[in-house]
Amino acid sequence: MSAQLMAALPPERSTYTLPFHTIGVEFAGPFLLKTSTLRRVYHSKAFVCVFVCFSTKAIHQEVCSDLTTGAFKAAFARFVGRRGIPHKIMSDKGKTFIGAQRSLQRELSSFLEEVSSKTTTDYAIHGLIWQFIPPYATHMEGLWEAPAAAVAA
Incomplete structure (x- = not known):
């Protein structure tokens, strides 16, 4: 009789690191938000950007006004x-x-060009690695998709 063996967890989830060293990002929504507390209340759409830590499964949520690259970059800056x-x-x-990843890479490269070579060698700047899952492989985003689904529910 044979038994099914479970595959090992990826190193990002099984090694001890600081919180939010490796994260997964997902959007939840749309939600309707009240724009004021007056009698005639207008509602506007909003989205929640969910950041999930791989080592501790902690969740950080930021509100976004829309799904543009600029709104995501503002949420990422916060x-x-x-x-x-x-x-x-x-x-x-x-x-x-994809737009945010390209924009952040351009900003990092322009920053490194402005900084002198001595400062760059003295202080090692850790680059940001952005990894995309393959298309139509939703089974690979279970760790950060589940909190986004819970927020939307």
């Missing part, structure tokens, strides 16, 4: 201000995430 710069980000290949 996340970095609170939690620090992550080493690795994993997400699906949504247009928002």
Whole structure:
């Protein structure tokens, strides 16, 4: 009689690291938000950007007004201000995430060009790694898809 063997967890989930060292990103929504507390209340759409830590499964949520790259970059800047710069980000290949990844890489390369070579060699700047899952492989995003689904429910 043979038994099914479970595959080992990826190193990002099984090694001890600081919180939010490796994260998964997903959007939840849309939600309707009240724009004021007056009698005639207008509702606007909003989305929640969910950042999930791979080592501790902690969740950080940021509100976004829409699904544009600029709105995601603002949410990511708020996340970095609170939690620090992550080493690795994993997400699906949504247009928002691809645009943000390209924009952040351009900003990092222009920053490195401006900084002198001595400063660059003295202080090692850790680059940000953004890894996309393959298309139509939703089974690979279970860790960060589940909290986004719970937020939407």
